Amino acid sequence: MSHETLLARWNDHVTRRGDACAVSAPDRTWSHRELADQVAGLHRLLTSAESGGAGRDAEAGGAVLVVCADPVRAAVALLACVAAGRTVAPVDVRQPAARWAAVLEDLRPACVVADRAGADALAAAGVAGVVLLRADECAPGTWSGQHLEPAARTDAGYVYFTSGTTGRPKGIRGSLAAVAHFVDWESAEFRVGEGTRVSLLTSPGFDAFLRDLLVPLCAGGTVCVAPSPGVPVGDALVRWLAEQRVEVLHCVPTVFRTLRTAGAHAGSLPDLRVALLAGEPVRASDVVWWRELFGDSKELVNLYGPSETTMTKVFRRLDASDTSADPVPAGRAMPGVTVRVLVAGAPATDAIGEVEIEVPFALPGYLGTDRGGFRPPNRYRTGDLGRIDADGTLVLLGRRDQQxxxxxxxxxxxxxxxxxxxxxxxxxxxxxxxxxxxxxxxxxxxxxxxxxxxxxxxxxxxxxxxxxxxxxxxxxxxxxxxxxxxxxxxxxxxxxxxVRAAAGEDLPRTPLEQEIAALWSELLHLPSVGRLDDFTLLGGTSLAMARLLDALRTRFSAEVALRSFLLDPTVAGLAVAVEEARAGRPAPLTKEASA
Structure with a gap:
């Protein structure tokens, strides 16, 4: 499949099945036609804005920075950029202030597309002097076949920013041809077609968002958008998957394991056909639990591929032989991809070396002059250590650097x-x-x-x-x-x-605070925490927050809103929020109660 048919394939469903559900979001559903008209409206803004750079790639300053917390607005922005032939660069709105300056300096965007949360984040970071287009205030247009023409003429691609060794974010350039290669493979391999319901749990600021969005859209399926903010985990994830009738689940193993802690059973997830895990190593215990519940009735698949080569390049359907594997194999290369293990620069079998991936499309590399592991035109040395067994199966064995x-x-x-x-x-x-x-x-x-x-x-x-x-x-x-x-x-x-023991004056004071502190210690793997410690500064990610709120719901029968927790993300503040939730009253909007 050539890259221009990403839009063309979706347009086919807009034309033939315009009323069919394209996106099922927490607040509403969007048909293919409704989504296309939203794309057309933003496309009109992109092409009429006095921003310059149309048809130029990111190196020439023609990129569009997308800063949207709402996944649907981010999807509309991404599709509008593809239709306009513009390089699209989605970022997470929750970036620390220091990263915004580096992103803007390296990308040099012609304009920025943001929703309300994105605009607030830009303002808080002091970003000024950019052409700002509001995705959430844009009136719909009328989608037509003419919107396919710029994408058919140019592959402007995308940029995603990831961690750099010096702390400065590194921009990875990708092509639509690479995305199309992946979309075509997954759609065929896992029978994603018209009406197939696929999960979207990924933040727009990560490249897996392309997978979760474009696989179902191009196949005529439905993108099931998880409630936000945060990723649903545990009981909330089980309920959401069942309510949304999700058939294809994409997630990281850390999220997947919360299904086990939620007590998922053989009758859970009746519509799910396959769970595809990527981003972290899968463990044999994951396979054991899944097969004990579902046997061969629901597939569990291990995916591997660095962002530099565009998502998955190696996969394995996990079976009984993987229940005792250590480590669980990454798998074999998808069609058109060659995976090698290099020892002293030469390919080797049954020896440990660096993993190199060769793909059937050009790899644009990073923004700027850093070549990293790229070997033009289409090879990338991953920095991962591995071994290729005699049957061609790749086993990953760690990193050669500090990543x-x-x-x-x-x-x-x-x-x-x-x-x-x-x-x-x-x-x-x-x-x-x-x-x-x-x-x-x-x-x-x-x-x-x-x-x-x-x-x-x-x-x-x-x-x-x-x-x-x-x-x-x-x-x-x-x-x-x-x-x-x-x-x-x-x-x-x-x-x-x-290492860490809370100071005496900072110890939890009440039984409820002690219970919450114990829960924090369990989630964050700390020997103890203080009542005024900040959850986020202890390394509490959005996923950890979701697991925390799910645990509160289970242990204390308290439905604490994420917004209430973020107002005072301490043990003391959370204890107040739990008490207020139990009493059916809103939590206070200040930190006075925790002082």
Missing amino acids: VKIAGVRVELGAVEEALRDHPAVHDACAVTADHDGDTVLGAYVVADASAGDEELRGHAALRLPAAQLPSVLVRLSAIPRTLSGKVDRRALPPLAA
Whole structure:
């Protein structure tokens, strides 16, 4: 399938089945025709705005930065950019302020498309002097076949920003041809067709959003948009999947495992056919649990592929042989893709080396001059270590650098260290990960003056790093142990779990606060937490927040809104919110109750 048929294939459903459901969102449903008319309205704004750059790629300054928290508005913006032949660059609205400047400097967008949350985020970060188009205030237009013409003439592609080794976000350029190759494969491989209901749990700021959106749209299926903010987990995820009659589920293993803690059983998820897991390693215990519930009736699939090569390039249908595998194999290459393991620069079998992926389309590389692992025109050295067995199956065995995945989000340990070292009181830092009860925990060892407390260091890092890259544990050392060559002696570092105890005056005061603090410790893998500690600064990501609120619903029969928690994300503040929820009263809008 050539890239221009991404829009053409969707247009076929707009033309033939315009009244069929294209998007099922929490607040309403959108038919293919209604969605297309929204795209046409924003397309009109894009082409009439005095922004210049139409038809130019991101390197020439013709890109469109998309800053939308609402997945439907982000989808409309993405499709409008493709129709206008413009490079589209979606970003997460929750970025720390320091990242906005780097994104704008590297991308040099011709204009910005934002919804209300996105516009507020830009204003809070002090972003000014950009042409701003409001996706949520745009009147619909009339979609027609003429909207297909610019995309047929040019493959302007997309840009997604990911973590860089120095803390500066790195822009990955991708092509529509690459997206089309993936869409065509998944639609055929997993029988996604007219009416198939596919989950969308991904934030618009991650490239998997392209998968969750374009696979069902181009096949004539329905995009099922999860409630926001946050990803539903546990009981909420089970209910949502059942209510939405989701047939194809995409998620990271961390989210998938919450189905188990929710007590999903053999009668759960009656419409689900396949669960596709990507972004983190799958464990044998995941396969054991799934097969005990569903046997062969519902497929469980492991997906692997770096963002640089556009989503999945290796896959494996997990079966009984994987219930005792350590590690669970990544699988074999999808059609048209070649996977090699390089040892001393040469392909090898049954030997450990760096994984290289060759794809049937050009790889544009990164914004700027950084070539990284790209080998023009169509090969990428991933930095992952692996082995190819005699039958061609790829087994992943870690990284050759400091890159890790936390809940499916790429994290550069060097970027975490740089953010901490940037504080004037910090003399040295070392970021690490540890496995606690099956979850990957991010921590950091710091050599710092006593004048700067942990909360100050966390707040400083939060100005430079997204929540997923904030260390949940800070360990104070007099010096980072190093080898004679100057490298960190990681074997000499104390265990992360041995570190943090709340100060006496900060201990939880009431039985409810003690229960909530214990729950935090369980979720964040900390030995203890204080009543005034900030959940986000302890490394509590949006996924961790969703798991926390789901646990409150189960343990305390309290429906605490995410907004209420964010007003005061402390143990003390959450205790007040739980009490108010139990009493059926709204939580207070200030922090006075927790003081």
